[in-house]
Amino acid sequence: MEKVVRILTKHGVRPTLQRIHILKFVMKHKNHMSAEEIFRLLQKEVPGISRATVYNTLNLLSEEGILLEIVTPGSVRYDYVEEPHHHFYCERCKKIYDLHDEIPLFNIKEIEGHKVKRVEYYIVGICRHCLNGGE
Incomplete structure (x- = not known):
């Protein structure tokens, strides 16, 4: 969790509990999920998290360069990139x-x-x- 907090702080993003959960989830699951897939699976781990929070956080993390958006036909997928690829x-x-x-x-x-x-x-x-x- 400390690594996630450092990443958020380094990019000027306030490390709220929801943001920490979302970034940690994307970093753990490296299979390029859409926002809806992330929401559905994360909701099992964090039952009170809202769809709006997940979507807004993914947008914020992408805008701040923490996550990469991969635009494919029909969806946008998210990837945490430690090493460029x-x-x-x-x-x-x-x-x-x-x-x-x-x-x-x-x-x-x-x-x-x-x-x-x-x-x-x-x-x-x-x-x-x-x-x-x-x-």
Whole structure:
């Protein structure tokens, strides 16, 4: 819990109990869930948490650069990124996979006079599990 409080404080976000629970949950579950999925599962652990609190907190954590929003067809997913990596989105099963192979875009700080804060993109295709007949 101390790590979560440090992360929030470092980014200028007041570490309320709800924010701590939400960030800790996303950090623990690394399967790129939507806000609704996070709400439904977190509600089992924190019964009094509201949908609005989860959605608003995820937006705040994304705006402050703590969480990464991954926009996919039909939903926005959330990821806590300790180490920069890319993502692969499967069109069939709708899962998102972390890619750790070197794709040299993370070190871009400036391009054509524009200041680059972060590079966001993901690769779309069909995952190896779906290609092999599913899970």
